[in-house]
Amino acid sequence: MKFKIILFLFFLIHMSSYAIINSNNLNNNKSELNIGFFYSLKIGDPQKCQIIICSLINRQIFEGLVTLNGAGKIVPGAAEKWNLSSDGKTYTFYLRKNMKWSDGSDLTAHDFVYSIQRIFSANVFHRNTYLSEFIENGKEILLGKKPASSLGVKAINNNILEIYLTKPTPILLESLSEPVTFPVQKKNVEKYGEKFILPQNIVSNGSYVLKKFKNGKKITLIKNKYYWNESKNIINKVNFYYFSDFHKLYKLYINGKIDIISDAKIEGFKEVINIHSSEIIKVPILGGYFYYINTSLAPFNNKKLRQALSIAIDREELNRTVYKNLQIPLYHFLPNGLKNDFPAYPYWYHWTREKQIEEAKKLYLEAGFSKETPLKIKVSYYKSELDRNVANYISNCWRNILGVQTEFEFKNWFKIIENPKTENFQVIKIETVANINDIYDFFNNHTSSNKLNISNYENPKYDYVVSEIMNEIDPVKRKELNHQASLILMEDLPIIPIFSLVNHYLVKPYVYDFKVNRIESFLVSEIKLKNN
Known part of the structure; x- marks a missing residue:
């Protein structure tokens, strides 16, 4: 369970299980995206983060075995496929070949073993994760009765990972789509400790890399040139901005400086409702x-x-x-x-x-x-x-x-x-x-x-x-x-x-394929822009 800091008010135009603007007639002339938020921006260790904005950023700069896309579907991520044993207790994941970290070094199944084991260390354990409930030896490790190395996660080789369960469960894949299970690079964490997440230190494996973080007011991401699907990313750079004043953010939006207002709260602003009704998206969230x-x-x-x-x-x-x-x-x-x-x-x-x-x-x-x-x-x-x-x-x-x-x-x-x-x-x-x-x-x-x-x-x-x-x-x-x-x-x-809760977004007409799922997340890699 993630926590929210504010609730937003907005005009609504339609209801769906996720929000989407269909794409057509696109080009790549505009390749930078600017998104405004009403709450302070955060970055954090994916295995510790409990704030929605932090989780959203981590979904852009890291990638797990599976991915929750903007439509709310579990799709292949770092693993191109997986299968389940007949007794429902062993998942085998097959990683994509020749994957890299953002520093160009090899990313393997051993990195996922390290990262999932790391969840169970005393100074990292994430209160939201359910993995301890059904991965072999998870509870015993948390109680100090067994070492982390006994956790039911094993790299068969560099490209094959197995996860062993105590009982069949219907929620493993959903749990693996959480940022808490995303891989972090061992040598990077050991070198920088808690500061490994900072822009000057971070090594990640997602479609974007963290370029700048400024006092909770601005986050800049750029395309990860080593990402396995980098050629499909239309957006080269994305900036996240924090504004406490809607009037300032709205002015930037109407002047074309902001492309998306996330979680917008415009209750009482009739001008926005009347003029921009076709640009407002309503998303009922979980x-x-x-x-x-x-x-x-x-x-x-x-x-x-x-x-x-x-x-x-x-x-x-x-x-x-x-x-x-x-x-x-x-x-x-x-x-x-x-x-x-x-x-x-x-x-x-x-x-x-x-x-x-x-x-x-x-x-x-x-x-x-x-x-x-x-x-x-x-x-x-x-x-x-x-x-x-x-x-x-x-x-x-x-x-x-x-x-x-x-x-x-x-x-x-x-x-x-x-x-x-x-x-x-x-x-x-x-x-x-x-x-x-x-x-x-x-x-x-x-x-x-x-x-x-x-x-x-x-x-x-x-x-x-x-x-x-x-x-x-x-x-x-x-x-x-x-x-x-x-x-x-x-x-x-x-x-x-x-x-x-219901969220609302103000989205420029030239922004296409902006999809927000029911757990309030989206992927910049899915967004396309038309020349405006």
């Missing part, structure tokens, strides 16, 4: 806007209270007044569009708003509170105008319906990400986006042993069902397990779902 409740603290360990707080929120009205109907109200725990999802809706979902309010009041009283003896609650969120507007609306619902007294505080987002379970909070706003298009990606975060279980939720029955989801390969049985897990979460309600 992400959610949630209020996490610290279930380890009284009185929030009372699920009647948690239910009352959730029911009191009028999501439809919140979407209309704050988001101008640009997001999707969410009543369960799975964002729209996940594969094999079978969500459980709350028992009150089809009730009238009046009946919902009566139920919220009843549960609030049963939890020991009333307007005479109100709950006092502190809501934490990242410092943004949008989050403040949402928090104000929700606190008004709670006050007007239940009598809750709400206090607000700002939280440092990056501190939360680094130490999510050590933060002291009562209720905290969190946005998450899937690493892979699979239900397990969301359910696993709420298991009792998961370090990303921010709400400190514990339910042994839930843990068991989620473990079964990971290993069940029958899609019908897996879908039923998904529903069971959803029912348990809906009953216990450790988090309050609010929205299933």
Whole structure:
């Protein structure tokens, strides 16, 4: 699970599983692309990175065994093909011949062995990876019972790699499409340590190389001349820019200095909506806007209270007044569009708003509170105008319906990400986006042993069902397990779902084949430009 820093507002023109502008009549006269963002730019070790922008950059400069393309499909990457043994426990990957690192040295299966083993070292282990759950000896290595060299990953020769599983799993290929599994060059890491990722030091294997990084405000990538498919890359250079002011970014866009505005937030900007409606792309993503409740603290360990707080929120009205109907109200725990999802809706979902309010009041009283003896609650969120507007609306619902007294505080987002379970909070706003298009990606975060279980939720029955989801390969049985897990979460309600997220992009007419998948990533190597 990756974390988001902001949420964006935008006008919508169409809905699809991914966003795409079809190409025709292209030429290569324009070969530089400029993309604007509304959040600070980051670079990072692919085996440690947990920020969306960092992951996006790593997908351009590194390449794994398999690739998640802009259409959301798993396609060959560094491996040109693979097969699975009859027992479903051994994957064999056949790497492309004569592959190179960006310094011109040979890239082999041994580099992938080193990099996947590196994931399991104590100072690197990525909390988002699921590989420890099903690669042979993964758990034992993390517990210090076996050496990293015993991990079930083996280079048969320079071009053939095998991965051995403890049990068959339906999510290995999706997991291998994550940047956490991308190869890093051993001698480069050992020479520079944590600084190996810097432009002056980095050696990578993706379609682009990192040329410049400037204070979180600009990243420049150039084509990797040693990339196996370099001749197919139309874009020679791409610049990523950070702007906190939409007006400045929009001015650059209309003057042709910016080609794409990513995750644009133009709510209230009628000029943009009216003039550029044909250039606006809407992408529903596998992400959610949630209020996490610290279930380890009284009185929030009372699920009647948690239910009352959730029911009191009028999501439809919140979407209309704050988001101008640009997001999707969410009543369960799975964002729209996940594969094999079978969500459980709350028992009150089809009730009238009046009946919902009566139920919220009843549960609030049963939890020991009333307007005479109100709950006092502190809501934490990242410092943004949008989050403040949402928090104000929700606190008004709670006050007007239940009598809750709400206090607000700002939280440092990056501190939360680094130490999510050590933060002291009562209720905290969190946005998450899937690493892979699979239900397990969301359910696993709420298991009792998961370090990303921010709400400190514990339910042994839930843990068991989620473990079964990971290993069940029958899609019908897996879908039923998904529903069971959803029912348990809906009953216990450790988090309050609010929205299933929708992203929006402003794209110049001369930009073609810009595809953004449901986990909010795209490949510059797929983009084409027409002379403008």
